[in-house]
Amino acid sequence: MKQGDLVTRRSYGGDIVFKIQDILQQQAILRGVDYRLLADAPLFDLVKAPLDPYQYTLRTTRPSWMESMRRARENQTEMPQAYGGVEAPEKPVPAYFEMPGKVLHLDGDPIYLRKCMSLYGELRVPAEGYYVPESQMADAMYRLLPQVKPDIVVVTGHDGILKNRRNGDYTHLSSYKNSYHFVNAVKVARQYEKNKDTLTVVAGACQSHFEAIMQAGANYASSPARVLIHALDPLCVAVKVAYTPIRDTVNIVDVIGLTHSGLEGLGGVESRGSYRRGVPIIQKMIPKEAP
Numbered sequence: 001m002k003q004g005d006l007v008t009r010r011s012y013g014g015d016i017v018f019k020i021q022d023i024l025q026q027q028a029i030l031r032g033v034d035y036r037l038l039a040d041a042p043l044f045d046l047v048k049a050p051l052d053p054y055q056y057t058l059r060t061t062r063p064s065w066m067e068s069m070r071r072a073r074e075n076q077t078e079m080p081q082a083y084g085g086v087e088a089p090e091k092p093v094p095a096y097f098e099m100p101g102k103v104l105h106l107d108g109d110p111i112y113l114r115k116c117m118s119l120y121g122e123l124r125v126p127a128e129g130y131y132v133p134e135s136q137m138a139d140a141m142y143r144l145l146p147q148v149k150p151d152i153v154v155v156t157g158h159d160g161i162l163k164n165r166r167n168g169d170y171t172h173l174s175s176y177k178n179s180y181h182f183v184n185a186v187k188v189a190r191q192y193e194k195n196k197d198t199l200t201v202v203a204g205a206c207q208s209h210f211e212a213i214m215q216a217g218a219n220y221a222s223s224p225a226r227v228l229i230h231a232l233d234p235l236c237v238a239v240k241v242a243y244t245p246i247r248d249t250v251n252i253v254d255v256i257g258l259t260h261s262g263l264e265g266l267g268g269v270e271s272r273g274s275y276r277r278g279v280p281i282i283q284k285m286i287p288k289e290a291p
Contacts, residue, residue, distance in 0.1 A: 006049040009041050017049050021055045031109060031158055035228040036157035036205035043187025045277035097281050100273025101151035103127035104144060108134045108157020112231045119235060125242045138184035145192045151271055151274040152200045152241050156234045159205035161226060179209035183216045190217035197272040200241050202234045210267060220268030230260035
């Protein structure tokens with residue numbers, strides 16, 4: 001076994017595919033391939049997996065909710081008869097341009113950051129993504145928020161409940177690998193912008209301390225039932241917020257229903273969308289000649 005190998009664990013029946021991040025003596029540090037899970041295991045418990053990560057995650061390249069998101073965008077391609085409560089005029093409505101909410105995505109996993117950025121691009125969501133180790137996310141948030149000025153922040157990576165918890169209690173942040181860092185990052189975001197409708201925060205990973213992250217000020221967080229969440233679940237929520245009009249609130253049950261892990265893996269509070277429309281489309285206008 002060596003760093004970078006894909007493996008499963010005998011003791012867990014090979015249920016999850018991991019990538020070996022590091023080997024310390026006879027212990028391997030593992031990062032989930034499909035799930036945002038950080039784990040460790042003795043080398044004798046590992047079995048090599050035969051495929052590469054992109055074969056294992058082929059279905060995540062185009063997740064099932066992508067089609068729903070595309071249909072939602074297609075339904076917005078024509079200006080409605082009444083927009084924002086104002087009746088449309090009798091003359092034809094001019095073509096408009098779209099302004100989805102802008103995303104700042106901080107990810108503790110570089111492989112999934114690349115996948116997320118690809119999907120943001122495919123769905124035409126303006127996004128800036130940065131690979132940041134979980135322990136450095138609060139500092140990165142403090143530095144990047146004024147620079148990027150996003151409408152939506154995603155703070156994710158890897159997490160998990162520690163096997164040998166000092167207090168044996170799920171309510172303490174010390175029982176989790178990285179929830180403490182996610183909480184601190186959310187607090188920094190809320191110091192920057194207190195209004196949950198101005199800055200939407202999506203935070204957490206597998207088995208994260210849902211209550212603590214929500215109390216820190218997140219709009220959406222994982223994981224209410226301390227389950228594993230799919231690596232692209234936070235992105236799914238961010239995209240839905242980015243394409244929900246600013247006059248509307250995001251339907252919490254609908255958006256979480258699109259995710260792989262559902263209400264056991266993600267929860268949140270009522271929040272407004274970040275999508276705007278504008279007229280006219282400048283590049284299609286022809287300047288008039290001076291008289």
